[in-house]
Amino acid sequence: MEKALAVANFFIEKGVKDKKPVSPMKLQKLIYFSHGWCLALYDTPLIDEAIQAWPYGPVIPSVYHEFKHYGNKEIKSPYTNILEDAPKVTNPDTIALLDSMWNLYSDLTATQLSNLTHEVDTPWDQLYRDYHAKGLSIPKGMSLDEEKIKTYFKTEYGKLEQA
DSSP: OBOHHHHHHHHHHHHHHHTOOOOHHHHHHHHHHHHHHHHHHHSSOSBSSOOEEETTEEEOHHHHHHHGGGTTSOOOSOOOBTTBOOOOOOOHHHHHHHHHHHHHHTTSOHHHHHHHHTSTTSHHHHHHHHHHHTTOOOOTTOBOOHHHHHHHHHHHHHHHHHO
16 A cells, blocks of 8 residues: 555656646546556555545545645646655556556546546445435545445446456
C-alpha cells in the first residue's frame, strides 16, 4: 500500500515528463481509478487513505489539501516536505500498474475523468443517489465503501473481458 501523496507525485512527474498537464482534479481522478483497478485486479488497496465522497465526486483529502492552491491549473512540481524526502512509489509492480493507468487515462481531461466517476452505478453515484433520495447531502467526511469500489471495478473488468 502506498501513501496517497507518493501516487500523486508519480502522476505529477509523468505529466511534466510527457507534457500532459495534471490539474488537481485530474490528479484526484487518476488516483481514484488506479485505486479501484488495484482493488479489482489484486484484491488490495493502492493507497493508505480512504477515498471520500464529496459533493462533486471522489476525493483523497490529503491530495486535495496539498494541491488545492493550484485551482484548475497544471501542477508543475511534486509534493515535497522540508522535514523528509518526497514520497515516491518504489514497488515495481505498483509502478507497472500506475504506468498502465497513465497510458489508459492520461489523454482524458479532468472533466472527462470526473464524468466517468459520476456515471450511473459508480460507487460515488450510488451513495449520492441514496442520500439525494432522502433529500439529504452526503455527510462531510463520508468515505466510499472499498468493497463497493472493488465490486464496481471487477464488474467493469468483466465487461472488458467479454468485449
